Amino acid sequence: MIFSILPDFLIEYPSQWIIPLSSWIEDATDIIIERGDLLWSLMASVLRFTLGEANAILSILPWSFMIVIFVIIGTLIGGRSLGIGTGLGLLLIAALGMWDLAMITLALVLVAAFLSIVIGIPLGILMSRYESLNQIIRPVLDLMQTLPSFVYLIPVVMIFSIGRIPALLATFIYSVPPTIRLTNLGIRQVPEDVLEAGLSLGSSRLQLLTKIQLPLALPTIMAGVNQTVMMALAMVVIASMIGAGGLGVEVLRGVGQLDVGRGFVGGICIVILAIIIDRLTQEAVTPPE
Amino acid sequence: MGESKSEPSVSVNGLVKIFGRRVKRSLKFLRDGKTKDEIQKMTGATVGVYDASFDIYPEETFIVMGLSGSGKSTLVRCVIRLIEPTAGTIILNGQDVTKMGERELMALRRKDVGMVFQHFALFPHRTVLDNVAYGLEIQGISKRERYTKAEEYLEQVGLGGWGHYRPKALSGGMQQRVGLARALIQDPAILLMDEPFSALDPLIRKDMQDELVDMQRKMRKSILFITHDLDEALRLGDRIAIMNEGQVVQIGTPKEIVTEPVNDYVAEFVQNVDRFDFLTAKDAIGPNIPLLRQDQPVADAWKAIEDSQSPYLVQTDGDNRLVGITYSHDVKAALQNGPVNLDQLPVHESEVASPNILASDLLPRMSANYQPIVLLDDSRRIVGVVDASSLVASLVDSSDED
Ligand SMILES: Nc1ncnc2c1ncn2[C@@H]1O[C@H](COP(=O)(O)OP(=O)(O)OP(=O)(O)O)[C@@H](O)[C@H]1O
Ligand SMILES: [Mg+2]
Numbered sequence: 001m002i003f004s005i006l007p008d009f010l011i012e013y014p015s016q017w018i019i020p021l022s023s024w025i026e027d028a029t030d031i032i033i034e035r036g037d038l039l040w041s042l043m044a045s046v047l048r049f050t051l052g053e054a055n056a057i058l059s060i061l062p063w064s065f066m067i068v069i070f071v072i073i074g075t076l077i078g079g080r081s082l083g084i085g086t087g088l089g090l091l092l093i094a095a096l097g098m099w100d101l102a103m104i105t106l107a108l109v110l111v112a113a114f115l116s117i118v119i120g121i122p123l124g125i126l127m128s129r130y131e132s133l134n135q136i137i138r139p140v141l142d143l144m145q146t147l148p149s150f151v152y153l154i155p156v157v158m159i160f161s162i163g164r165i166p167a168l169l170a171t172f173i174y175s176v177p178p179t180i181r182l183t184n185l186g187i188r189q190v191p192e193d194v195l196e197a198g199l200s201l202g203s204s205r206l207q208l209l210t211k212i213q214l215p216l217a218l219p220t221i222m223a224g225v226n227q228t229v230m231m232a233l234a235m236v237v238i239a240s241m242i243g244a245g246g247l248g249v250e251v252l253r254g255v256g257q258l259d260v261g262r263g264f265v266g267g268i269c270i271v272i273l274a275i276i277i278d279r280l281t282q283e284a285v286t287p288p289e
Numbered sequence: 290m291g292e293s294k295s296e297p298s299v300s301v302n303g304l305v306k307i308f309g310r311r312v313k314r315s316l317k318f319l320r321d322g323k324t325k326d327e328i329q330k331m332t333g334a335t336v337g338v339y340d341a342s343f344d345i346y347p348e349e350t351f352i353v354m355g356l357s358g359s360g361k362s363t364l365v366r367c368v369i370r371l372i373e374p375t376a377g378t379i380i381l382n383g384q385d386v387t388k389m390g391e392r393e394l395m396a397l398r399r400k401d402v403g404m405v406f407q408h409f410a411l412f413p414h415r416t417v418l419d420n421v422a423y424g425l426e427i428q429g430i431s432k433r434e435r436y437t438k439a440e441e442y443l444e445q446v447g448l449g450g451w452g453h454y455r456p457k458a459l460s461g462g463m464q465q466r467v468g469l470a471r472a473l474i475q476d477p478a479i480l481l482m483d484e485p486f487s488a489l490d491p492l493i494r495k496d497m498q499d500e501l502v503d504m505q506r507k508m509r510k511s512i513l514f515i516t517h518d519l520d521e522a523l524r525l526g527d528r529i530a531i532m533n534e535g536q537v538v539q540i541g542t543p544k545e546i547v548t549e550p551v552n553d554y555v556a557e558f559v560q561n562v563d564r565f566d567f568l569t570a571k572d573a574i575g576p577n578i579p580l581l582r583q584d585q586p587v588a589d590a591w592k593a594i595e596d597s598q599s600p601y602l603v604q605t606d607g608d609n610r611l612v613g614i615t616y617s618h619d620v621k622a623a624l625q626n627g628p629v630n631l632d633q634l635p636v637h638e639s640e641v642a643s644p645n646i647l648a649s650d651l652l653p654r655m656s657a658n659y660q661p662i663v664l665l666d667d668s669r670r671i672v673g674v675v676d677a678s679s680l681v682a683s684l685v686d687s688s689d690e691d
């Protein structure tokens with residue numbers, strides 16, 4: 001063998017040369033968890049409060065009342081047919097006996113979407129303004145988009161263990177990129193000469209943002225929000241593995257216990273919810289004309 | 290207009306704009322006489338404008354013309370710092386724009402300058418009325434007041450009643466009127482126009498040019514007008530600056546630019562000019578037509594006629610005002626009858642015109658009877674006389690013959 005002239009360490013990779021990355025990460029995580037204790041618990045309580053409120057609102061109201069509200073919202077946003085469609089869809093969920101679970105899922109999705117808007121849109125605005133920030137965040141978003149969704153479950157479980165709050169957080173982190181990305185894109189797409197026109201008339205930076213950039217970017221931003229909501233719904237189902245509760249649990253049990261019927265019913269309700277949310281957010285985007 | 294009797298509204302001095310990196314080095318290369326292409330190769334930086342200097346006087350329409358990429362848009366944007374100049378000074382209404390902070394710059398843009406864009410650059414999400422009212426809105430002026438004013442300005446550009454439409458619903462020409470109203474509502478003394486009519490089709494463009502001339506007669510702004518259309522430049526401009534590769538190569542009146550181009554670049558620009566489009570009556574004044582006071586003796590008149598070979602002479606009073614035309618055969622006849630003064634001879638009425646109308650407009654009036662046309666200024670004094678041969682000579686470019 002020609003390779004026999006090589007020293008051992010070039011043939012077999014020496015184990016003492018292996019970079020102990022996994023244990024470093026473990027140490028780092030420990031530190032993050034310990035040092036950040038106050039921060040994490042603060043964050044958890046804020047999230048718990050928001051989620052609790054959303055949950056409470058959605059589940060305190062009787063199902064019949066909820067459906068009426070949704071029909072009204074649907075009609076206002078997209079006309080009578082959307083209102084009726086929304087109502088029928090929700091009625092079907094109730095008829096399949098999944099109402100309470102659906103409301104839990106919906107609450108998680110709505111809170112995650114809310115977080116995405118509150119955090120994602122300002123971040124997108126900053127990225128459009130500061131090229132250096134854009135250079136840093138863009139690759140992170142790219143990376144996030146290539147990771148499988150359940151990867152997000154690992155760090156949150158390490159920090160918060162299991163339950164609704166880590167599920168919410170994982171959902172938020174997984175679903176926020178489109179809002180950031182499209183806010184950034186939407187603002188950058190505002191034509192140069194329109195901006196110049198605004199500046200030439202003497203707009204301040206803030207006036208330019210609120211009176212020209214954001215209104216013109218709005219359809220794009222809302223398309224991002226729509227994507228975020230849809231991704232949040234998908235993630236909530238996966239996050240039922242770490243205690244999100246809701247419709248995902250049904251699907252998970254159906255798969256785990258080979259209970260095809262149960263999994264199928266859960267799945268159908270998720271699809272209905274998805275369609276309703278998609279239609280409502282889409283319609284909200286298209287300008288009335 | 291254009292005389293240096295008043296302070297310039299816009300004074301640009303040694304303006305340089307270099308895009309990209311290694312600006313300092315590129316600037317040094319430029320000063321060493323390297324060309325735009327050489328600098329692009331050596332440093333990767335693009336020279337937008339180099340060493341541009343010019344003044345625009347109150348009420349003057351100043352045209353900047355040049356081929357695509359010659360730096361016209363960069364130049365006009367530097368004036369209100371939509372693009373940050375690399376070097377040079379810019380004085381608007383006596384204030385140094387290059388030294389201004391953000392606040393001052395905002396104030397300047399709000400009250401001293403307005404800008405109109407090639408592709409209109411209207412705000413598509415706002416109604417026409419809200420587009421025009423924008424400049425007042427950002428100054429915190431109440432809705433009622435700014436809408437009243439916006440309606441007024443829309444009316445002025447001929448778009449009364451179109452306020453509630455979206456810009457998209459309007460034709461190109463109408464959109465640019467909105468752009469104009471939007472720029473005018475802050476009543477700026479200086480108007481910057483970057484190829485405002487280039488995106489319009491030729492007929493509409495002509496209309497808009499005529500309207501701008503009309504409006505300018507009333508508004509009397511200082512206008513910096515960019516174009517790459519020479520006809521437009523000749524029609525609108527009091528003075529024209531020609532740009533090439535970021536540099537201003539010539540500044541002059543339309544006639545100077547056309548008749549005395551400083552180099553081949555300018556010459557090529559103006560080679561196909563229709564002289565009918567810019568030559569005025571005073572450019573067609575004939576050198577050979579004798580002007581004589583009516584109290585001069587016939588003998589003097591005969592001598593002048595023999596010298597000039599002119600078939601007639603123009604009689605004036607003591608104050609250089611027109612009396613009329615006298616034909617040479619009458620002079621000759623009078624000569625044989627002994628010494629008399631010109632006022633004894635038959636006088637014929639003459640056509641008159643303003644010296645500022647287009648020379649080509651004199652043609653139809655001339656062709657009727659080949660009578661000379663006397664040009665009178667506002668106080669009815671004689672500026673000069675145009676006859677058939679001087680008119681034709683002025684309209685035929687002598688440089689075409691060789
Ligand atoms: N933002 C920019 N970055 C880099 N180079 C630029 C930029 N803007 C303009 N330039 C360059 O500067 C030069 C002058 O461009 P400018 O737009 O001022 O020309 P222009 O005379 O207005 O041309 P056009 O008639 O096509 O509008 C060109 O070479 C152009 O490529
Ligand atoms: Mg241009």
